Amino acid sequence: MSLRWHILGAGNLGSLAGAALQRAGFDICHTGARHGAADASLHRHLIYPDGRQESCQWPGDTTGPITHLLIATKAQDTATALLPVLPRLRAAATLVRLQNGLGSLDGLPLPADCRIIEAISNSGAWRAGDTINVVAENPTWMGDGGAAALTPPDWFDALQPHWPALHWHVDMRxxxxxxxxxxxxxxxxxxxxxxxxxxxxxxxxxxxxxxxxxxxxxxxxxxxxxxxxxxxxxxxxxxxxxxxxxxxxxxxxxxxxxxxxxxxxxxxxxxxxxxxxxxxxxxxxxxxxxx
Ligand SMILES: NC(=O)c1ccc[n+]([C@@H]2O[C@H](COP(=O)([O-])OP(=O)(O)OC[C@H]3O[C@@H](n4cnc5c(N)ncnc54)[C@H](OP(=O)(O)O)[C@@H]3O)[C@@H](O)[C@H]2O)c1
Structure with missing residues (x-):
């Protein structure tokens, strides 16, 4: 069975990341929607700078276990969005924090055994309804956010060919x-x-x-x-x-x-x-x- 990613915050960057994860063959669902219909499936239509278009339909999952979580809310929304999701994290879950700004996970009761991957992106995108207008696909860096291994996880190698200019960085800080x-x-x-x-x-x-x-x-x-x-x-x-x-x-x-x-x-x-x-x-x- 393919590895399943949950997306917390399928806005501009979360949708761009979700589309890349989907192209890499991962199973995608969104979680933690705040406007009620959290179990409803989410549609995103992405328009890229070269005119390419891509449609994604991701089911909602508000109760299932989470092994891989992409956090792409705005930094100030992280605690409110993430706290209800924490009990669903499986042992040794992976959290990818795709946000500008620092410190949004500070003080949150994260499981000690989870692996936190920090991600920053220079890409640009804005949303109108379900449509994500991608202005530029610029470099994105990921790397370990703790005193952890210097090598990327296996899923990173599978993802890299499907995410333009995605790089692993050993000195993310x-x-x-x-x-x-x-x-x-x-x-x-x-x-x-x-x-x-x-x-x-x-x-x-x-x-x-x-x-x-x-x-x-x-x-x-x-x-x-x-x-x-x-x-x-x-x-x-x-x-x-x-x-x-x-x-x-x-x-x-x-x-x-x-x-x-x-x-x-x-x-x-x-x-x-x-x-x-x-x-x-x-x-x-x-x-x-x-x-
Ligand atoms: N946009 C860019 O071009 C860009 C470029 C580089 C880096 N970044 C960084 O990427 C991060 C995300 O930015 P963005 O522009 O993608 O933001 P965004 O479009 O506002 O997306 C944030 C998403 O989080 C959701 N959300 C907010 N509160 C929530 C909650 N309590 N529970 C569940 N979901 C919640 C929002 O839901 P709703 O749809 O209901 O509001 C929205 O879908 C930021 O740190 C930003 O600085 C953005």
Whole structure:
């Protein structure tokens, strides 16, 4: 029998991942839907940048055992979505956390024997009803989130040919920090000032604000990792220029009045800085402003 994946949060990224898992031949179902019809099957129609289209129909399963769980809710929804699902986890279950932002599993009563795989993606997608519009299929990295084996699990090898630019990373922590540090500059500034990413390069005041955020992030991350490259501003401006016309996810959420992932991006930095008594006034101010 084929290995079964449960998807918790079949939104933009969860659906993109689910489609890849399905192409790899895994059995897929969704779980934990919050709008009542949790057992109903879920339809997703994906439209890719090259015009390719793909239809997926995943049954709901709200009671069955779970061996492999893909978590793709927004970070701030993780606890609410995951806690009811935990009793269904089988021994040595695998959890793949596909989220930007860090710390969404902190403090949750996860079984000690589960294997947590961290995943971050540079892909872009947005949803209109059941349709997932994939803007770009960019690299996605997965790697162990604990002090675990350096080799990928067997299912990863089966999945890789079906998920464009999927890579295993032995140092996921570094990879996550590189992405988080850039997000901590671009996302809140573009949300607060309601501007596209490129404004950070073009507007001197925004650029100066970006420099303060980047500098504070570098000071913290260098304390946590002596090999930290201290180049957050360079990477953030490079990405802002390369995606000049794009709207960051935080800007989109903030504009729409939805909760943002700020507490798991800049808020995560503040939580790391607190025990070090390291002041991060620019991050504290922007978190407060976006709240
Ligand atoms: N979108 C992108 O292009 C992109 C790119 C890179 C990384 N990411 C990251 O990927 C993660 C997911 O983002 P996304 O854009 O895919 O978000 P999303 O489209 O909002 O999807 C989140 C899904 O989680 C579901 N959900 C929320 N609360 C739940 C609960 N309590 N129980 C069960 N399901 C629940 C939502 O259900 P409803 O449908 O009912 O709201 C939705 O289907 C984020 O960390 C984001 O930063 C996104």
């Amino acid at each position: 570094r990879q996550q920090w590189l992405k988080l540090s850039v997000n901590a500059v671009i996302n809140p500034l573009t949300a607060l000032h309601d501007c596209p990413n490129g404004a950070l390069c073009d507007d001197p005041a925004l650029r100066a604000h970006a420099a303060r955020l980047a500098d504070e992030a570098d000071q913290l991350l260098a304390r946590l990792d002596p090999d930290w490259p201290n180049d957050t501003l360079v990477r953030a401006l490079h990405l802002a220029r390369a995606t000049a016309q794009n709207t960051s996810s935080m800007r989109a959420d903030y504009r729409a009045g939805r909760p943002t992932e700020i507490d798991y991006i800049n808020g995560w930095l503040l939580r790391q800085a607190a025990p070090l008594a390291l002041p991060m006034p620019a991050h504290a101010a922007i978190v407060a402003a976006l709240h």
